[in-house]
Amino acid sequence: MNSTASLFFKSGVLFLLVGLGAGIGMAASHDHTIAPAHAHLNLLGFVLSVAYGTYFALSPAKANGLLPRAIWGLHTLAVVVMFPTLSLMLLGNAALEPVVAVSSIVAFVAALLFAFVVFRPARATVTQPVGRVASTA
Ligand code: HEM
Numbered sequence: 001m002n003s004t005a006s007l008f009f010k011s012g013v014l015f016l017l018v019g020l021g022a023g024i025g026m027a028a029s030h031d032h033t034i035a036p037a038h039a040h041l042n043l044l045g046f047v048l049s050v051a052y053g054t055y056f057a058l059s060p061a062k063a064n065g066l067l068p069r070a071i072w073g074l075h076t077l078a079v080v081v082m083f084p085t086l087s088l089m090l091l092g093n094a095a096l097e098p099v100v101a102v103s104s105i106v107a108f109v110a111a112l113l114f115a116f117v118v119f120r121p122a123r124a125t126v127t128q129p130v131g132r133v134a135s136t137a
């Protein structure tokens, strides 16, 4: 698997662990106040990261260059900022709303760049020689 796909899977699975932990915490405490933050940590953080990672794993030619890394960086930054700030906002800290809004715009920009990568033609890749094919003659 290429490194961009691997990064998306690594960050995604960490978001999943925290997201499931938050779900179990809500269920155990019977306090569902942060349900939307939990939902979007799982959905944006795990589901979308794994979807992006799967695309880059299936299309290695599209994983070349800085842009896929930038998409990972922006998407991951958005989730890392959104979960705590949205949780605190839902718990009553209304002043954090602009930060949540900016994090969602950053996730949107990452999605726009991902759309650009999906639609642009793949760049030529330099393939490594795989060695001699044994002759049966
Ligand atoms: C250990 C696993 C999980 C537990 C214990 C859990 C627990 C919860 C709880 C207690 C709620 C609040 C329900 C309510 O107030 O009506 C909730 C909401 C939700 N959860 Fe989870 N959850 C888990 C995993 C997941 C996963 C993996 C996803 C998505 C991939 C997810 C997506 C959602 C969504 C979309 C909502 C609704 C949020 C909303 O109404 O704003 N959950 N979850």
Ligand code: HEM
Residues within 6 Å of the ligand: 036, 039, 040, 043, 044, 047, 048, 103, 104, 105, 107, 108
């Ligand atoms: C920047 C990205 C996103 C923003 C700003 C956003 C915003 C919102 C908002 C404002 C709500 C309503 C919350 C509430 O009523 O308490 C919501 C609900 C929801 N969103 Fe998102 N969302 C985003 C991405 C996503 C993604 C990527 C998914 C799925 C992969 C998703 C799935 C859901 C679901 C399942 C609900 C809950 C619906 C319900 O329980 O009624 N969202 N979202």
